[in-house]
Amino acid sequence: MRAVCVIGLGLIGGSVLRAAARAGRPVWGATASSEDREAAVADGFTVLPVEEALAKAAEADALVVLAVPLPAVDEVLRTVASVAPSCLLTDVVSVKSAVASAVARRAPGVRYAGGHPMAGRSASGWAAGSADLFDGAPWVVATDEEVPAEAWRAAVSLALGCGAHVVPTTSGEHDAAVARISHLPHVLAAVLAATGADGGPLALSLAAGSFADGTRVAGTRAELVLAMCEGNREQLLDAVDDALGRLGAARGALASTGGLAATIRAGNEARAGLVALRETPREELRIDLTDPEAFEDLRSLGSGGGRILRLEGDIAIADLPD
Amino acid sequence: MRAVCVIGLGLIGGSVLRAAARAGRPVWGATASSEDREAAVADGFTVLPVEEALAKAAEADALVVLAVPLPAVDEVLRTVASVAPSCLLTDVVSVKSAVASAVARRAPGVRYAGGHPMAGRSASGWAAGSADLFDGAPWVVATDEEVPAEAWRAAVSLALGCGAHVVPTTSGEHDAAVARISHLPHVLAAVLAATGADGGPLALSLAAGSFADGTRVAGTRAELVLAMCEGNREQLLDAVDDALGRLGAARGALASTGGLAATIRAGNEARAGLVALRETPREELRIDLTDPEAFEDLRSLGSGGGRILRLEGDIAIADLPD
Secondary structure, eight states, rough: OOOEEEEEEEEHHHHHHHHHHHHTEEEEESSSHHHHHHHHHTTTOOOOHHHHHHHHHHHTTTTEESSSSSSHHHHHHEEEEEESTOOOEEEOOOOOHHHHHHHHHHTTEEEOOOOEEOOOOOSSGGGGGOOOTTTTTEEEOOOOOOOOOOHHHHHHHHHHHHOEEEEEHHHHHHHHHIIIIIHHHHHHHHHHHHHHHHHHHHHHHHHHHHHHHGGGGGOOOHHHHHHHHHTTHHHHHHHHHHHHHHHHHHHHHHHTOOOOOOOOHHHHHHHHHHHHHSSSSSEEEEEEETTTTHHHHHHEEEEEEEEHHEEETTTTEEEEEE | OOOOEOOOOOOHHHHHHHHHHHTTTEEEEESSSSHHHHHHHHTTTOOOHHHHHHHHHHHOEEEEEEEEHHHHHHHHHHHHHHHTTOOOEOOOOEEEEEEEEHHHHHHHTSEEOOEEEEESSOOGGGGGOOOTTTOOOOEEEOOOOOOHHHHHHHHHHHHHHHEEEEEEHHHHHHHHIIIIIIHHHHHHHHHHHHHOOOOTHHHHHHHHHHHHHGGGGSSSSSHHHHHHHTTHHHHHHHHHHHHHHHHHHHHHHHTOOOOOHHHHHHHHHHHHHHHHHHOOOOEEEEEEETTTHHHHHHHHHHHTTTTEEEETTEEOOOOOOO
């Protein structure tokens, strides 16, 4: 099995390192954090200076996984370009277009397919990670036209080996989707937490499940939230504008007729749709990866809520809600 | 111990009936739902037609607990006024000013102190309830100047007996607080669910913890949410306006400088404040309920995030964050 070199050993990178090792792959990592390095070494993993880790990856034709926050990506890519300029590369950063541009600019010789596992916790750092973090989770692998097939296969194999299923889609569609289901939730949680706190100690002393749930992700480290939200500015603006429109309409209806039915029923239906999607019977299908149209089929699969469950040679075994 | 008659045997009313029985009180109930009635009877409880239940309460000087949704309150109060016109009355409806006005209008002879246990689940009906629903939860008892001391004591005893602690505050302050920490979360969850669903199956297939948590309460039955939100219109408008202001400011900052730091950091601090309030050491204090200033002291206690833990004769044992 292909070796894996993970750059960045926080919650996500640290969990990738453990999950890849669980899958039986040779693994090593690098991190700028002495705390994460010491913890990973104490857990028995090999942690090298970043140049050494990348040189070893180049020698072994390992898959390099970028697992640093977006603001640190450029600097790591400079080192990649000088030490492992044609390596196989993926990443686990929460925006895809921005990373793809940075790769094209800083390390144009690498064989790159972006990735994004949709799993997280509000805690961060190596200590918060675990080998099973991705079990059953969706993991996006960028399936843009220009992605080299070899890099795509390497990223998909890693994701499946880490226990995830793969959602194939373009960088742009990924960024638009996560703006709505990951970045907007952080913005609304922050707005709710601050608006609630303005009610003073009485309000906070009465806060029960709805407020606790609605503000949970506001407890995430601010730097991580800012990196992902600000790195997806255009798509997040679209999502925030939609939310502002809906909230403004609710405000208008409440002020004029006193009725919130349109808002509450739309939310109720949307939530039911989310639950139903998980319970809908799914149809299995097989996509031949040697077919020249394969990427197009894979993108349709992703757009329809489908996912790749495993690879059997050149065949992707997938399923799709009926 | 004083008997308890619960009108409405859904999630909250059904749980009050069970919790009061657990505390050793004689209990009986009434409900317009044949499903809830059959389930309660099957669980061994006495369920009577509403007139009979109230007549029995008048005879026993029982505490009557109104546990119907706000839109049904007026009709039950008409029956109260004709069958038990001077009974001891409390309620567990999620807004307080609207219920207090209805009581003053429909049943002016009752001895009334409003109440609101801050516990819930997204499921509803008798089957969703349990005797331990209120254990450790805050339970507001309205401590407005005009509340009769006898009714206040009866409502407080019930709440404490059900395992809750009591937060004393005015109806108006309660309504302003729950607009922020209970009703606004429902509105924002609905907005988030609908905005996410607009991203199509791809977006929903990627939804992980932040979206699932942020939309959970959007799964609550729409009628229940509408009753509480629309019944607290003025206070909810204030809260929605604050949220719109904060979301608009986030939008503006993202569009102009690309920065969301002010929004995200304010949310992060507010969430930390919520967590800290729960972990702050608390100072115990004793309030003499025979003191003419007692209600004023109790309202200050509630405003400061304090709560009544138990009664020892005429002394309320309370605590307050340091």
